[in-house]
Amino acid sequence: MVQLHGTSHADLPEMPASLEKADRCADLPHRPRVLLGKMGLDGHDRGVKLIARAMRDSGIHVIYSGLWQTPRSLAISARDEDVDCIAASMMSNSHLVLVPRLMEECRAVGRPDMIVNIGGIIPQADVQIMIETGVCEVHHTGTSMADIVESVRRAARPRSGPECYEHPTASLARALSLAHEGRWKPEAAAQRRPGRVIGITGSPGAGKSTLVASLAGEFVRRGLGRLAVVAFDPQSPITHGALLGDRLRVDFNTLDEKIFYRSLAITGEDYATLPLIVGLIGAAGFDTLFIETVGAGQNDVAIRQYVDRTAVVLVPGMGDSIQMDKAGLLEIGDLFVCNKADFPGEANLVRDLLDVAQGRPIFETIATRGKGAPELLEGLLKD
Ligand code: B12
Structure with missing residues (x-):
């Protein structure tokens, strides 16, 4: 089951139910980049690795930053990798503390527009709090891999040029994306x-x-x-x-x-x-x-x-x-x-x-x- 907030599926094609290896992102404005992150003292890395593989096999570029990240290190990684979204898997009951800090750090490092989606063990009562903090989507245990891929596809919105960021590193990161994709010289x-x-x-x-x-x-x-x-x-x-x-x-x-x-x-x-x-x-x-x-x-x-x-x-x-x-x-x-x-x-x-x-x-x-x-x-x- 997936809870969606503030996004629209309207323009995107349907995802097939099965998830065999296939390029499911060829129709998007650019190849999606996602940062899969685990913050705090959370050692549950098995699930996140499964998610990483499913994303990769669907044509997504997945950056995995490993366990025990701080909100700040995750925000820096997301900015420098110029990802379309952070997908943070939270299992240690620390989302009420760490997620608001992640949002703050994204602003502090020059990416106030970063899309943050979270999943894992998030009690129903906390979902609204997460949304009010600025989280875009909250995913429950049991979300299908197809829904997870679709969540990244939704985040891959058309990119603006490097000049849209005041922070020089955010601007460099965007310039590198466009240059590497051959969209800008x-x-x-x-x-x-x-x-x-x-x-x-x-x-x-x-x-x-x-x-x-x-x-x-x-x-x-x-x-x-x-x-x-x-x-x-x-x-x-x-x-x-x-x-x-x-x-x-x-x-x-x-x-x-x-x-x-x-x-x-x-x-x-x-x-x-x-x-x-x-x-x-x-x-x-x-x-x-x-x-x-x-x-x-x-x-x-x-x-x-x-x-x-x-x-x-x-x-x-x-x-x-x-x-x-x-x-x-x-x-x-x-x-x-x-x-x-x-x-x-x-x-x-x-x-x-x-x-x-x-x-x-x-x-x-x-x-x-x-x-x-x-x-x-x-x-x-x-x-
Ligand atoms: C396997 C497991 C372990 C394994 C972990 C192995 C590993 N290397 O990952 C072991 C046995 C080591 C373990 C240990 C612990 N565990 Co444990 N563990 C689980 C268990 C059974 C399954 C987790 C899992 O891998 N699921 C499979 C993956 C694929 O599913 P998932 O991670 O939920 O992800 C799905 C969705 O949530 C969603 N999703 C997840 N993240 C994201 C992110 C995004 C962006 C999106 C879009 C979707 C998404 O998509 C996935 C596919 O559907 C859960 C219970 C449960 N049924 O969930 C408890 C559970 C997570 N563990 C728990 C606890 C408490 C612990 C321990 C603290 C126990 C202890 N006292 O020692 C330790 C802590 C270990 C540590 N260092 O952090 C609690 C957490 C409670 C909470 N947060 O409120 C749970 C919920 C069990 C419980 N009911 O009490 N655990």
């Missing part, structure tokens, strides 16, 4: 390349996101300037949906607004919009940009032409030394990272890398513990 004068553009690549599961999160934390601790991160994730060639989950590795409760982080979906290795993205981020005053690739595997090499320096991240136990000699990823590295250096096989990997690196630096890291991040950051930023 800023003039060359409105673009500037950041001083340092660094690519972080490597196969899926190598721990790139955790490593980037660790590097970002170190960068901020040292006060090295303004840092932006762009993280690419794969977009389904069938549904055009995507699950953009890299953000959940970054502790925005601590970093707050000290970095700008944006997730983008692409099919294959199509980085065609990247020069525009880089130019817009530089023009917004960021001196350093980390770009995390989609991590397609041995052939994920296209990033090289867009960045000044490329780090290739590998993990122990990936394959034998013959893999190292194959053309591709290892050729493009300006430096190498053996991440998960506490895993068995670390010595073999480093030995094999020494053979192929030919003098290019090799760093060992345990990104989950921040180990090796200071040294790697120095290696990446070295002139």
